[in-house]
Amino acid sequence: MQFQKDGQCALGLNIPKGMGCREFVPGIEKFCSDPSDFVSVSQIIQMATFFGIRGGEMKKVKLVAAYEEKSRAKTSVM
Numbered sequence: 909m910q911f912q913k914d915g916q917c918a919l920g921l922n923i924p925k926g927m928g929c930r931e932f933v934p935g936i937e938k939f940c941s942d943p944s945d946f947v948s949v950s951q952i953i954q955m956a957t958f959f960g961i962r963g964g965e966m967k968k969v970k971l972v973a974a975y976e977e978k979s980r981a982k983t984s985v986m
Contacts, residue, residue: 918975919968919971919972920975921968921971936952936972936973936976939952939955939956939973940952946976948977949970949974949977952969952972952973952976953966953969953970953973
């Protein structure tokens with residue numbers, strides 16, 4: 909799902925040889941069903957910690973939240 913035509917992962921994850929870009933579920937919409945509920949990356953990290961997400965999954969949550977924050981900053985500037 910995050911695999912781009914140029915062979916890169918849209919989330920910026922390194923893709924090992926012989927492996928595809930992994931889809932990460934849940935996405936940001938699972939943490940904030942209403943887009944206006946998203947406040948910051950730290951909010952999402954606190955929610956993920958509360959739900960027991962750790963290790964590699966936490967790294968992915970941080971990437972997804974940072975991507976969402978960056979995309980919202982771009983749209984608010986325009």
